[in-house]
Amino acid sequence: xxxxxxxxxxxxxxxxxxxxxxxxxxxxxxxxxxxxxxxxxxxxxxxxxxxxxxxxxxxxxxxxxxxxxxxxxxxxxxxxxxxxxxxxxxxxxxxxxxxxxxxxxxxxxxxxxxxxxxxxxxxxxxxxxxxxxxxxxxxxxxxxxxxxxxxxxxxxxxxxxxxxxxxxxxxxxxxxxxxxxxxxxxxxxxxxxxxxxxxxxxxxxxxxxxxxxxxxxxxxxxxxxxxxxxxxxxxxxxxxxxxxxxxxxxxxxxxxxxxxxxxxxxxxxxxxxxxxxxxxxxxxxxxxxxxxxxxxxxxxxxxxxxxxxxxxxxxxxxxxxxxxxxxxxxxxxxxxxxxxxxxxxxxxxxxxxxxxxxxxxxxxxxxxxxxxxxxxxxxxxxxxxxxxxxxxxxxxxxxxxxxxxxxxxxxxxxxxxxxxxxxxxxxxxxxxxxxxxxxxxxxxxxxxxxxxxxxxxxxxxxxxxxxxxxxxxxxxxxxxxxxxxxxxxxxxxxxxxxxxxxxxxxxxxxxxxxxxxxxxxxxxxxxxxxxxxxxxxxxxxxxxxxxxxxxxxxxxxxxxxxxxxxxxxxxxxxxxxxxxxxxxxxxxxxxxxx
Amino acid sequence: xxxxxxxxxxxxxxxxxxxxxxxxxxxxxxxxxxxxxxxxxxxxxxxxxxxxxxxxxxxxxxxxxxxxxxxxxxxxxxxxxxxxxxxxxxxxxxxxxxxxxxxxxxxxxxxxxxxxxxxxxxxxxxxxxxxxxxxxxxxxxxxxxxxxxxxxxxxxxxxxxxxxxxxxxxxxxxxxxxxxxxxxxxxxxxxxxxxxxxxxxxxxxxxxxxxxxxxxxxxxxxxxxxxxxxxxxxxxxxxxxxxxxxxxxxxxxxxxxxxxxxxx
Ligand SMILES: Cc1cc2nc3c(=O)[nH]c(=O)nc-3n(C[C@H](O)[C@H](O)[C@H](O)COP(=O)(O)OP(=O)(O)OC[C@H]3O[C@@H](n4cnc5c(N)ncnc54)[C@H](O)[C@@H]3O)c2cc1C
Ligand SMILES: Cc1cc2nc3c(=O)[nH]c(=O)nc-3n(C[C@H](O)[C@H](O)[C@H](O)COP(=O)(O)OP(=O)(O)OC[C@H]3O[C@@H](n4cnc5c(N)ncnc54)[C@H](O)[C@@H]3O)c2cc1C
Numbered sequence: 001x002x003x004x005x006x007x008x009x010x011x012x013x014x015x016x017x018x019x020x021x022x023x024x025x026x027x028x029x030x031x032x033x034x035x036x037x038x039x040x041x042x043x044x045x046x047x048x049x050x051x052x053x054x055x056x057x058x059x060x061x062x063x064x065x066x067x068x069x070x071x072x073x074x075x076x077x078x079x080x081x082x083x084x085x086x087x088x089x090x091x092x093x094x095x096x097x098x099x100x101x102x103x104x105x106x107x108x109x110x111x112x113x114x115x116x117x118x119x120x121x122x123x124x125x126x127x128x129x130x131x132x133x134x135x136x137x138x139x140x141x142x143x144x145x146x147x148x149x150x151x152x153x154x155x156x157x158x159x160x161x162x163x164x165x166x167x168x169x170x171x172x173x174x175x176x177x178x179x180x181x182x183x184x185x186x187x188x189x190x191x192x193x194x195x196x197x198x199x200x201x202x203x204x205x206x207x208x209x210x211x212x213x214x215x216x217x218x219x220x221x222x223x224x225x226x227x228x229x230x231x232x233x234x235x236x237x238x239x240x241x242x243x244x245x246x247x248x249x250x251x252x253x254x255x256x257x258x259x260x261x262x263x264x265x266x267x268x269x270x271x272x273x274x275x276x277x278x279x280x281x282x283x284x285x286x287x288x289x290x291x292x293x294x295x296x297x298x299x300x301x302x303x304x305x306x307x308x309x310x311x312x313x314x315x316x317x318x319x320x321x322x323x324x325x326x327x328x329x330x331x332x333x334x335x336x337x338x339x340x341x342x343x344x345x346x347x348x349x350x351x352x353x354x355x356x357x358x359x360x361x362x363x364x365x366x367x368x369x370x371x372x373x374x375x376x377x378x379x380x381x382x383x384x385x386x387x388x389x390x391x392x393x394x395x396x397x398x399x400x401x402x403x404x405x406x407x408x409x410x411x412x413x414x415x416x417x418x419x420x421x422x423x424x425x426x427x428x429x430x431x432x433x434x435x436x437x438x439x440x441x442x443x444x445x446x447x448x449x450x451x452x453x454x455x456x457x458x459x460x461x462x463x464x465x466x467x468x469x470x471x472x473x474x475x476x477x478x479x480x481x482x483x484x485x486x487x488x489x490x491x492x493x494x495x496x497x498x499x500x501x502x503x504x505x506x507x508x509x510x511x512x513x514x515x516x517x518x519x520x521x522x523x524x525x526x527x528x529x530x531x532x533x534x535x536x537x538x539x540x541x542x543x544x545x546x547x548x549x550x551x552x553x554x555x556x557x558x559x560x561x562x563x564x565x566x567x568x569x570x571x572x573x574x575x576x577x578x579x580x581x582x583x584x585x586x587x588x589x590x591x592x593x594x
Numbered sequence: 595x596x597x598x599x600x601x602x603x604x605x606x607x608x609x610x611x612x613x614x615x616x617x618x619x620x621x622x623x624x625x626x627x628x629x630x631x632x633x634x635x636x637x638x639x640x641x642x643x644x645x646x647x648x649x650x651x652x653x654x655x656x657x658x659x660x661x662x663x664x665x666x667x668x669x670x671x672x673x674x675x676x677x678x679x680x681x682x683x684x685x686x687x688x689x690x691x692x693x694x695x696x697x698x699x700x701x702x703x704x705x706x707x708x709x710x711x712x713x714x715x716x717x718x719x720x721x722x723x724x725x726x727x728x729x730x731x732x733x734x735x736x737x738x739x740x741x742x743x744x745x746x747x748x749x750x751x752x753x754x755x756x757x758x759x760x761x762x763x764x765x766x767x768x769x770x771x772x773x774x775x776x777x778x779x780x781x782x783x784x785x786x787x788x789x790x791x792x793x794x795x796x797x798x799x800x801x802x803x804x805x806x807x808x809x810x811x812x813x814x815x816x817x818x819x820x821x822x823x824x825x826x827x828x829x830x831x832x833x834x835x836x837x838x839x840x841x842x843x844x845x846x847x848x849x850x851x852x853x854x855x856x857x858x
Contacts, residue, residue, distance in 0.1 A: 030662075030663060030666050030792075031788050031789065031791075031792060033663065034663075034666065034667055034670055034783055034788045034791075035785060035788060037667070037783070038782050038783050038784065038785065038788065041782055042782065071784065072782055072784045072785060073784050073785025073786050073787075073788075074785065076785070077785070086785055086786060086789060088785070088789075092785075588610075589610070589624060590610070
């Protein structure tokens, strides 16, 4: 893969992407596979047996398991070698995040610790801070936490009230304020805390639990992830040495936003692991449960559920590893000097901010879909705590709320892309104009598709991109600078873009498998892409129509609707038969089939 | 102390095994291949002895190229070197032929102890360890749950469970030990170990590299032929004994045990 193309953030929407341009799980190296095995073994042997006990929030148990994970190197994939980590690629990080997905509340402890609790220091700490804190975080001797949210500022995170004032002797910052909903607060030793210096400059601080004036409040009573600790962190004249200012005064937002980007994609990866767990557990139950004298897995509606869960998981999995590969390709371009600079690394990752938001929304909503069907397949037993489905269902829900709510992330998808267009980093406007021109001459009736397995799907995904550009174009033209107020429309544009990225990730991965192993070996993946595209194209068409119906009127509306119809022209396939085939495969393997 | 661990790759015990249409082999399409669990005990025991006595642990595997993945796992756990005996002519070999190839590779190495699994979880034959020891002319102790090497590193004392009692055997070295569940709790391949394994030597050898004649191997060289593979019979549905009173139920049960199950 010498000539892998490096894409700009959001560029997938305006260019054709080739199968060889994307990373897929089929590209795993031997090391990746072994990391996958070690992580899965760890969850199976160390976490699964105590999964119910973990719900009791016993700090000793949590810290013991964190220490074991540290011993195996599972906490150090992103930490540089000189600071006690392994400095591995982002694919490895994605693998560990995925395998931790089914680990219930431990996966929350793990994600918060290795992500928001550790990465601010990895990327923005100075050498002394890294040497002091990272080895302890890598080994799991210390657990990390991250304090951004306050009662008055959640989504509007930069609007924090916590204040920092330099002490008279110039040696400390005195912090006052209260942070809300802090994961790991009950057992963390270090906290990344954001406060405004003199009430103005938003700044990050590394705060140790034993610094004077630092305490935690009462545990929240939550709907799910009961085994994670969530508490307020109280700062009352807390004395933070000036050496513990993270990065620069007034640059806290840089840390916060960059860490969120990474967190969003890792959350997506973790959700994939959860989804795979749902499919495997649900099909085992469905094969074992007899009603009307047959296993319920023989019923068409149960088959549909199993297939839909697995197919969406396939798209989600393809997306997360594609994105991990994009990071690795981009990071590989940094020169030796830049590679060492955390801020440069974060900047390279920031390139794909829109894709990170897409992953967060798609990953969390796919998991929510899967847990819901998982409960349904178990019937009454899915509703009762004796079976894990009930916990899965409750635990999943938080993923649509934290790391930026899915509403905030939906706004960020078109928002980030439009901003890039304004900065001249993404040729969105030219591409939209080209579509308007193409539309005059394009006739779906004269399209001749090659005789390849997924030619129709390739074609219609290409057309969907044009459709997205068309509706985004008319919307931007109409509302100009006031676009941000049009959330209803922007959310639909986001949905179209998200589905395009999902469909395309699954498509490219499948094409890659076909070219490597042949059509027969890729049979079920081909079916997955076909049924998914078949389901999404009508939805995309409908969203597009809703958008133009709001934006345009009269003759213009008629022209635009005709354009939508043309681009979305697609003859449905027999998805029922294909879904049955996929379901039979799942039922036969009793696991996630791809 | 130099230790050799023989490694076989087998289908994961979670894999659903299906008999192929020839009734003599299994369908391998969906098989996930893993290190034979008994060989994991061998790797772990070898590493513990190495930690105590020093020396090197060499893993010797046999089979197609995919076996390198399992050898790498052993290297990631901490073994020092790997050897893969791989040759198209080996395809279809029986246990004795496998033992011959392993013994030929091992002969070229320096060793004090050899571990093999007491059996592979695939064929459950349990022949390779014994045959290998015989071919090398060294003592063999099978189905071992405890290994104690004397401080001077010259002898070994092992424990073998027999009918609820323990048989303790002492032997000179070099010797071959076949491992049983309970010997130890194998470690994970840690992530640092995995990255280190990438740089450890893994040599590949063909039959001719080992000075062996391909004629004695493969299907043609089999002394033991597989006649037929059949899946275990499907378990019949359970039966609930009917009856108004306990006495009636007991009578019915006795009748069923006598007439149908024919156990009384
Ligand atoms: C279990 C748990 C653990 C957490 N862990 C941490 C942690 O470790 N560290 C940390 O800093 N925070 C943490 N949080 C906080 C979490 O990140 C916030 O809850 C989240 O950012 C949402 O903020 P909020 O709850 O104040 O909701 P609000 O911001 O009040 O949002 C309420 C609703 O309004 C919507 N909304 C808000 N603004 C807009 C807008 N501009 N456009 C459209 N809709 C909008 C939201 O999408 C949401 O639906 C945690 C929360 C929970 C529940
Ligand atoms: C909190 C609670 C309270 C309850 N209260 C009562 C009560 O007061 N009295 C009472 O009698 N019962 C009660 N129930 C039982 C409830 O009515 C059953 O759980 C429900 O009928 C489903 O049956 P099941 O759980 O055995 O699921 P199953 O019948 O095993 O169904 C499992 C899955 O298979 C699907 N399925 C089953 N058959 C078919 C088919 N032919 N075709 C397609 N799909 C199929 C189902 O839709 C479901 O998705 C209660 C259950 C709960 C959880």
